[in-house]
Amino acid sequence: MQGLALTLLWLAAASPGVAASSPDNSPQVAAEVRAGPDGRGEVRATIDIAAPPEHVWKVILDCSRARRMTPSVKRCIVLERSPDGRMETREHQIKRGLFSPLLRSISRLELDPVRRIAFRCIDGDIKDCEGRWLLTPLNQGAGTRVIYENRASAPFGLPSEFAAAAMRRDVPAALLALKRECLETRP
Numbered sequence: 001m002q003g004l005a006l007t008l009l010w011l012a013a014a015s016p017g018v019a020a021s022s023p024d025n026s027p028q029v030a031a032e033v034r035a036g037p038d039g040r041g042e043v044r045a046t047i048d049i050a051a052p053p054e055h056v057w058k059v060i061l062d063c064s065r066a067r068r069m070t071p072s073v074k075r076c077i078v079l080e081r082s083p084d085g086r087m088e089t090r091e092h093q094i095k096r097g098l099f100s101p102l103l104r105s106i107s108r109l110e111l112d113p114v115r116r117i118a119f120r121c122i123d124g125d126i127k128d129c130e131g132r133w134l135l136t137p138l139n140q141g142a143g144t145r146v147i148y149e150n151r152a153s154a155p156f157g158l159p160s161e162f163a164a165a166a167m168r169r170d171v172p173a174a175l176l177a178l179k180r181e182c183l184e185t186r187p
Helices: 002-013 053-061 063-069 160-184
Strands: 029-035 041-049 073-081 087-094 103-112 116-124 129-138 143-152
Touching (some): 029 160, 041 160, 053 129, 053 143, 053 160, 063 073, 143 160
Antiparallel strands (some): 041 143, 087 103, 116 129, 129 143
16 A cells, blocks of 8 residues: 555655746746656756856855755765865765655765766665766856756656656756755845
């Protein structure tokens, strides 16, 4: 019965959402999402932000902002950081809805400061994910193009279509929230 309830919750949570756009209806997030042949959902999304890469970098890595940018994230903790600051291990606790279970994900991040964040799930309830954030300066460094890529399996052994549907809804919303957070706190 719990498996059925979890499946129904993921069905409801993974339903397609509204396309991410600005008030003038011009798209702000370009996203390509698909169910991969290997059982994973795959996403590649891009957004331009009128803030320097250094600021965008700090906002992406700030655990205290994680919940504002992705409401399903209930907690973000840096468990370990290498002395040179180029590697981190993080734990995220995720809860999608009132009746969904609290999921725990532990990821290893490889950091190439102000350019690239590569991540891979290594433990917890979400074990099968890998991706990266790429930051490219725009307008002589006054702006940043952010590219987000992720390949992940849905929890509970659900088909890749569920992971893809969740990505289709959640990734554009998270990138728009990142943009909002960057613009509100821009130096």
